[in-house]
Amino acid sequence: MAGGAGSANIAGVGIDRTYDFIIVVGGSAGCVLASRLAEDINLRVLLLEQGPRNNGWTVRIPGATGENYKPGARYMGWYPTVPQRHLRGRVIDEPFGIGLGGSSLVNGMVFLRGNPLDYERWVSEGAADWSFSNVLPYFKRLETRAEGCNR
Numbered sequence: 001m002a003g004g005a006g007s008a009n010i011a012g013v014g015i016d017r018t019y020d021f022i023i024v025v026g027g028s029a030g031c032v033l034a035s036r037l038a039e040d041i042n043l044r045v046l047l048l049e050q051g052p053r054n055n056g057w058t059v060r061i062p063g064a065t066g067e068n069y070k071p072g073a074r075y076m077g078w079y080p081t082v083p084q085r086h087l088r089g090r091v092i093d094e095p096f097g098i099g100l101g102g103s104s105l106v107n108g109m110v111f112l113r114g115n116p117l118d119y120e121r122w123v124s125e126g127a128a129d130w131s132f133s134n135v136l137p138y139f140k141r142l143e144t145r146a147e148g149c150n151r
């Protein structure tokens with residue numbers, strides 16, 4: 001959740017200021033939002049996250065991410081789904097990351113572009129701005145390939 005101007009007074013943390021934006025929850029989306037807003041040096045931005053500092057080895061070493069699935073692991077939480085209609089009503093526990101960065105702390109770092117036909121179908125269903133040609137520049141902004149330039 002992001003809001004407009006507000007003030008925060010958090011006991012024991014030493015924060016007592018007025019902010020242009022207060023972003024509650026520092027998961028992947030919250031961090032991106034805070035980072036983009038903070039590019040404007042005239043804005044004062046506060047990002048609040050309930051979880052621990054993201055400095056543990058299980059979230060620093062990509063190959064160690066399996067450690068985060070162990071019971072009681074510091075950076076992983078589990079929420080039950082609603083009963084799944086296609087699984088005879090079973091409830092599944094779904095993981096999520098806890099801490100600054102959210103699920104990007106524990107994710108597999110797998111990246112691929114979406115199928116262009118999916119985007120064109122969304123356009124045909126009314127999402128006019130979501131054509132593949134419209135989103136392609138944003139994919140390119142995400143990508144840095146050691147082998148060569150993005151196409």
Ligand SMILES: Cc1cc2nc3c(=O)[nH]c(=O)nc-3n(C[C@H](O)[C@H](O)[C@H](O)COP(=O)(O)OP(=O)(O)OC[C@H]3O[C@@H](n4cnc5c(N)ncnc54)[C@H](O)[C@@H]3O)c2cc1C
Nearest residue numbers: 026027028029051095096098099102103104107108109110
């Ligand atoms: C195990 C795993 C592997 C994944 N692998 C990949 C991958 O390889 N490639 C890929 O593209 N995507 C992957 N993902 C998905 C991707 O990481 C998420 O889609 C993305 O991080 C979601 O970002 P978000 O900001 O919506 O939520 P999150 O980043 O999950 O942020 C949620 C935030 O909410 C906070 N929070 C949760 N509950 C509460 C509460 N009750 N009160 C206050 N705060 C709360 C958490 O601390 C966290 O900071 C994976 C996800 C997981 C969990």
